[in-house]
Amino acid sequence: MKISINNLNFSYNGSFALKDINEHIETGEFTAFVGPNGSGKSTLLKCIDRILIPSKGEILFNDQNIKYYKREKIAKIIAYVPQNEGNIYPVTVFDAVLIGRKPYVNWAPSKNDFDKTAEVIEKLDLGDISLNEINKLSGGQRQRVYIARALAQEPKVLLLDEPTANLDLRHQLEVLELLQVLSENGITIIIAIHDLNMAIKFCSKFVMINEGEIFATGGKEIITSGNIEQLYGVKVKIIKEDGEMIIIPLNNKHKKISLAI
Amino acid sequence: MTTETTYLKYKAYVKRKTVFVIIITVLLLVFMITGLLFGSVKISLSDIISVLTGNGEKTYIQIIINIRLPRVLSAVLAGAALSVAGAAMQSILRNPLGSPFTLGISNAAAFGAAFAIIILGAGDTHSSVADSVILNNPYLVTVSAFAWSLVSTGIILFMAKYKSATPEVMILTGIVAGSLFAAGTTALQFFADDVELSSIVFWTFGDLGRASWRDFWFLLVVIIPSTIYFIKNRWNYNTLNTGDETAKSLGVNVEKVRTRGMIIASLSTAFAVSFFGIIAFVGLVVPHIVRRFIGGDERFLIPASVLFGAMFLLFSDTIARTIISPIVLPVGILTSFLGAPLFIYLLLKGMKRR
Ligand SMILES: Nc1ncnc2c1ncn2[C@@H]1O[C@H](COP(=O)(O)OP(=O)(O)OP(=O)(O)O)[C@@H](O)[C@H]1O
Ligand SMILES: [Mg+2]
Numbered sequence: 001m002k003i004s005i006n007n008l009n010f011s012y013n014g015s016f017a018l019k020d021i022n023e024h025i026e027t028g029e030f031t032a033f034v035g036p037n038g039s040g041k042s043t044l045l046k047c048i049d050r051i052l053i054p055s056k057g058e059i060l061f062n063d064q065n066i067k068y069y070k071r072e073k074i075a076k077i078i079a080y081v082p083q084n085e086g087n088i089y090p091v092t093v094f095d096a097v098l099i100g101r102k103p104y105v106n107w108a109p110s111k112n113d114f115d116k117t118a119e120v121i122e123k124l125d126l127g128d129i130s131l132n133e134i135n136k137l138s139g140g141q142r143q144r145v146y147i148a149r150a151l152a153q154e155p156k157v158l159l160l161d162e163p164t165a166n167l168d169l170r171h172q173l174e175v176l177e178l179l180q181v182l183s184e185n186g187i188t189i190i191i192a193i194h195d196l197n198m199a200i201k202f203c204s205k206f207v208m209i210n211e212g213e214i215f216a217t218g219g220k221e222i223i224t225s226g227n228i229e230q231l232y233g234v235k236v237k238i239i240k241e242d243g244e245m246i247i248i249p250l251n252n253k254h255k256k257i258s259l260a261i
Numbered sequence: 262m263t264t265e266t267t268y269l270k271y272k273a274y275v276k277r278k279t280v281f282v283i284i285i286t287v288l289l290l291v292f293m294i295t296g297l298l299f300g301s302v303k304i305s306l307s308d309i310i311s312v313l314t315g316n317g318e319k320t321y322i323q324i325i326i327n328i329r330l331p332r333v334l335s336a337v338l339a340g341a342a343l344s345v346a347g348a349a350m351q352s353i354l355r356n357p358l359g360s361p362f363t364l365g366i367s368n369a370a371a372f373g374a375a376f377a378i379i380i381l382g383a384g385d386t387h388s389s390v391a392d393s394v395i396l397n398n399p400y401l402v403t404v405s406a407f408a409w410s411l412v413s414t415g416i417i418l419f420m421a422k423y424k425s426a427t428p429e430v431m432i433l434t435g436i437v438a439g440s441l442f443a444a445g446t447t448a449l450q451f452f453a454d455d456v457e458l459s460s461i462v463f464w465t466f467g468d469l470g471r472a473s474w475r476d477f478w479f480l481l482v483v484i485i486p487s488t489i490y491f492i493k494n495r496w497n498y499n500t501l502n503t504g505d506e507t508a509k510s511l512g513v514n515v516e517k518v519r520t521r522g523m524i525i526a527s528l529s530t531a532f533a534v535s536f537f538g539i540i541a542f543v544g545l546v547v548p549h550i551v552r553r554f555i556g557g558d559e560r561f562l563i564p565a566s567v568l569f570g571a572m573f574l575l576f577s578d579t580i581a582r583t584i585i586s587p588i589v590l591p592v593g594i595l596t597s598f599l600g601a602p603l604f605i606y607l608l609l610k611g612m613k614r615r
Contacts, residue, residue: 051509075512085504088355089557094271099499102511108560118267127267131274133556149503153511 001062001077001156001188002027003048008057010047018043018212021057025190025205030183032199033192035209036232041192042083044209045159048190049080061157075103079155081146083162083192090133093126094118096145100152120151123178139166147175151182158182160191164198176202196223196247220245278555282565289337289572296333296579297325301587327474335472335480336578336592337571339533340543342484344570346526347544348551348563349491352498353522354428360545361530364417364432365439366410367541370534372442373409374464375449377402378457402464403535410531413438418523431523467540467593469578476536487529491563494518498559540574540593542600547573549607 003025011017018040025031033041046052048059050066058065066074079100087096097120101113121130124144129137134145143166150158158179164172172195180202183189193199199206200223208216208231215231216222223245228236235250297309304321311317312325343361350359361367381401417434424430450458491498497518500508508515530544547570548562555561574592577599581590 049510051506071514072512075510080510082504082506085507087502089502089552091557095558099503099511102496102500105496114268118264121267122264130267131270
């Protein structure tokens, strides 16, 4: 499903705002939103899922404006994994994933719902802990539970806010590989991610966001040391090894942080 | 591990919850029969059966049909209503402190009763029976209690509306409104004479002995639909547990579910409290006990709280009637005595688990 964001504006009651966002994302694209803390990545993801309602502009999915859709209908199209949100009351991993079937469940889940749940639990390597309480899992295990829940939704568009933030190296690779496979199967994926090297390795499109505005957008060609320095105020060196780009941050000499207390 | 074994493991796990629900249902039925058996007049099980099947002695019919049966059924209804409302509030507000009591609804009802007794003059008849104070206009008291609980609910919802329904605002408003009403009751008591004072105190102890058949039918008409509403919304409450943003992305209209749930939970508890007085702790403690047994999945928590709450209040009331017989204690005293230590015990146990 392709996504067009036209002239989107959003503002919290305070000062921060997304300003005139225009972006087009093709079906099956694996897009990374990158940018400094507080630049508006999470806010934009939430606008796309209509968790936040933009004040101006529109978002089209396959040229349809979802503004007129019911929440339940949107939930069958878009799944979203927030940056930090958790259960209050303990439930098992299986139950936490099963809730992803909510948009399809009327009175009680069917056998198909249980099967789908078990399937994604296996896919994310959670089978052994499927009856553990999620409040007692490690941060990384819990993150995989949330991704599993989003997959149980069978979405056409998958939005993940820093999905690899708590994962060890192996699970980072596994999750991103899985997302890559999903995108190759036609699911449109957008992640917010801070690890530029991981983003370059897996994503096909990059949207650089700075202070609520799109700073640059495109393929790997926009990942330049110049852009990165402007975005983060950090000097980097980009080297090519076996055809892969690697970003190495350099010491930030001119901005020494004083450690005197 | 395969998909099939994961599913089967889960099914076995869920079966344990089903067994729990069946056990409480059986216990509830046992307690209902026990409730009919116990009392100052000894009536045997076979006599009860013959009364219930339409035969039996006249005095027994009088005692069973007009005194014990409405009392037992009212305990079931009130216990179920308070507990399911507590369970729903705890998930709607994403806060383990949610309950009709902590949100100030009980205090508002008590204020309403005091208001009717003192300002509207509903309680100035002298007591005629040795151990009871008779209100000359019990319905005025009930209506006033109900109206004031609605006022407290209204305050909560009004504040929530202006702060776009965040649970924190709702809880804090409830607590503050509750203490305001408690202060109001104290102020009213200051101007009361002895009889009015004892009427207020008497009303404040939740007592199921006030139940008549008419009250019962009133309650039934309100509590059955509200319970069905909560059971119907159990999936929505499961999504609320995951957080507001996730709930929205799962297709739930969070604000609507929250506001409606609060209104219905408040209405049904206001009803129960207005008829019976304050029955503390049931709404708070029962969902916590049930969660200990079967976990936080609202699909089971909501219906199990209905059954467990009914059983809990019925059990408490039967004890209250028999513990220092022939004196009948108001059940509200007993639930406080049972509930407070139980809650502390749960808290301590919960801390060890973390
Ligand atoms: N609920 C809110 N109310 C008001 N302001 C908010 C709210 N949420 C975020 N903001 C502000 O909006 C700006 C963008 O926040 P956002 O969470 O979108 O940033 P981000 O790019 O995801 O940052 P990070 O990399 O730290 O996750 C920040 O300045 C933040 O303070
Ligand atoms: Mg963010």
